[in-house]
Every structure is written in C-alpha cells, then in structure tokens.
Amino acid sequence: MTSRISLQVDFEGRKFYLTPISIEIDLKEYVKRGDREDFEIKMVDEATGRIIPCQFSPSENGSLNGNLSWIHPSYAHEKLEVIIGRDVLKGYNLPEGVKIWDRGDHQLEVFVNGVHVTNYIYNDAYERPFLYPVIGPDGINVVRHIPNFGDHPHQKGINIALGDVSGKRGETGINFWALGDIGDPRHGRVIHQRFRKIEDGPVFGLIEAENIWKQNDELEEPTYNRSKWKIKSKGQILMKERRTITVWNVSPMRIIDIHTVMEPITDEIILSADVEGKEMAKENGPLVIRVADSMREISGGRIVNSEGKMTEKECWGRPARWVDYYGPVKKGGPINGIATMDHPENIRHPTGWHVRGYGLFAANPFYDKKPEWPDQGPIYLSKARGDRFDMRYRIYIHRGDPWQGRVEERWREWANPPQVEIQ
Structure with missing residues (x-):
C-alpha cells in the first residue's frame, strides 16, 4: 500500500x-x-x-x-x-548525495557526490571547532591553509568566535576570539562535548554538536607539558552552545548553513560587555572566515556587499544583508567567491561586517571599532528568562563574481523561500 x-x-x-x-x-x-x-x-x-x-x-x-x-x-x-x-524507490538509484565519515581522530569528513568538501575538526588541541579545508566548485580550498604561522593564527577556516563574553556586569569579558596563552584566565576555549545528531542522505548532510564556552584554568606555572600543570583557579563555564551545520547537495557549488544557539550557564551573560575605560577592541564574530591568501583583496581579490559597496574601505563595519569575497583560488587560477549571508531573523539584521583586505571575513552585530560606526551596545542573556543568542548564516561558495554567482537571488531564495502548500 x-x-x-x-x-x-x-x-x-x-x-x-x-x-x-x-x-x-x-x-x-x-x-x-x-x-x-x-x-x-x-x-x-x-x-x-x-x-x-x-x-x-x-x-x-x-x-x-x-x-x-x-x-x-x-x-x-x-x-x-x-x-x-514500501519499495516505492525500487529500480531507482538515488544519487550518492552527502556522506559524513568519522575519521576517528576528532574529525568528521564531509563528501558530496563522492567529492571531499570539508572536515569538521573538533580536536581540543585547537581553541575551538572549525571547518577546514573548504573545497570550492573548482576542487580547490577557498580558506587559508593551516598550519599557518603568519598573521592572526587564530583565524582558521570557518568557525564561531566571540571576543568578549562576560559573566558579570561591569567586568571585562573573556576573550574567545584570539589564541591567548596557556593558563591565562582572560581567554577561553570552545570545547566539544558530544554530537546530538549526524545525518547524511541524498539531499543534505547535517552535524549537530554540543559545545561549552569555558574560561581557561589559571595555572601557577604555565608550561606546555600538561603533566606539570598546577591549577591555581578553575575556569568558569559561561555558556553552552548547540551548533548545527548543514551541507546541501548543490554540486558543484556549495551551500553550507550554520545555526548556532548559545545559552547562559551563569545567571547572566553579557556579550560585548560595556566596560568604562576598556582597552581591548571588541573583536567579535560570531561567524568567522579566513579566505585563501590568493583571494585576499591585497592579493587581487574583491569585496562586494548587498548595498553595492566595494572594497574594505566601503564594506568594513558597514551593515549589509550579505558580503561576497571573491578572487582567484590560486595564482592564475579560476575565480571563486564566498558569499556569507545574514538571516533576517538574526538580531540587529542587517549585521555589520568585519571584512578586511588581508583576508578576515566575519559577521559582527556588535561593531564599534571606529568612532564613526554606531555602537550597537552589549547583548544581555538572562538564564532566568531563558534567553538565547540564536543566529543563522548561509555560506554560498560559487564560481565567478557575485553577479555571475547570482548572490542576491540566492539570498532572497533563503530569506524568502517559495511557499509550499500540502494538498
């Protein structure tokens, strides 16, 4: 039947x-x-x-x-x-679709129609989980190669980071953006706890993970030898996070959706804490990408946003529904673009962008790094109220520039999808 x-x-x-x-x-x-x-x-x-x-x-x-x-x-x-x-697909071979393979070394490999697209790396040797490499439509990695000993080594692949997470009003928050030093309680790590769900199939592959955002333990004598660590004070767990990554089967292009939901563990969390006399700039994500060196604006790449602005000068710190960073994926190679889209239901949409000529590409709803940019102020999350920091982003990796890649149309398809009636 x-x-x-x-x-x-x-x-x-x-x-x-x-x-x-x-x-x-x-x-x-x-x-x-x-x-x-x-x-x-x-x-x-x-x-x-x-x-x-x-x-x-x-x-x-x-x-x-x-x-x-x-x-x-x-x-x-x-x-x-x-x-x-039963057996309604008999005689029909479904496409291979999206497959997710657990390598057994704290990495999940993602394949689309047999082609390697990315790895989800959650090894606690790193400061936070991230996607790397990210293989574009021409079979070449579109994010900066690692290990990398150049500038900003904390900017790895595609990841979620925040520069200021405070558990108490009036106090500077913990830095979950930069690397920091071992045993430095001013910095923190995003630590994988478990996978809630891993799903693959002909249409998409999905990874749903639980993480905690934990302040570093303060050590009496910091050393790279863990067996000699003596903890002076335990770091505080500030937030828990549910992160869902969906990779869609739209080969040869790539569509990767990232949905992060953060909830306070302490009574209250202040994101981008407003502290008088604060010296540290608010380097905030949450979504962070570091593009391949060959695609950088300083290497001949281009930055364009949804409002028609171009270059770092016009796009850095400015609100936009999407930003496209495009350029050659290798010297003399094909042009690929990484379009990152802010969902209309995200707080402070359209978001500001921390997009730089040297290759950093981050969505930032807190931006106040320059006096001429309006300070959006902190975001307060109350545990008692059940507050959540709930953000959705779409990453669309395409051939050519944003016009050839139909980036604006792709944003509209996601933000306002077709209506489907069940009859």
Missing part, C-alpha cells in the same frame, strides 16, 4: 534554480502501521515524471513528524507528488 501527497509550489513570479527547500510535515496519516520501520519516500515532478531526490528528517528518533527536504530544480516545476510506502 502506498500513500500520495500533492505539493503546490508558489514562486511568486521569481526565478529559482537548484534551491534547497524544507517543509514541516507529519507522516502519521500517510504511513501504514506495518510500514513504519522501512517506508520509502519518492518525490515526482507531475509535469515531467522526473524523480526529485528528497530526504525526510524526523524531529526525534522514530518520529513521523519532521522536515521533508529537497533541491528544487527550477521555478518551472510547480506541482510535485510525494509517494510514500
């Missing part, structure tokens, strides 16, 4: 191509009781009969409520049929 669902997709007159779409759906009334352990889902374009790979992700293990996702081919496909039952 099979069940069928009709979907009507409304593009509102806009042109969409290879667009990730997800809808919430409850399959209880469509899945027969005896099929609940091994049912399959097939999505078909009604006009052409073409099968469109789809992926159902339950809200929790065993649940029939969750999200149905697919990569929509184009705006020409308005009516879809979803067929649910």
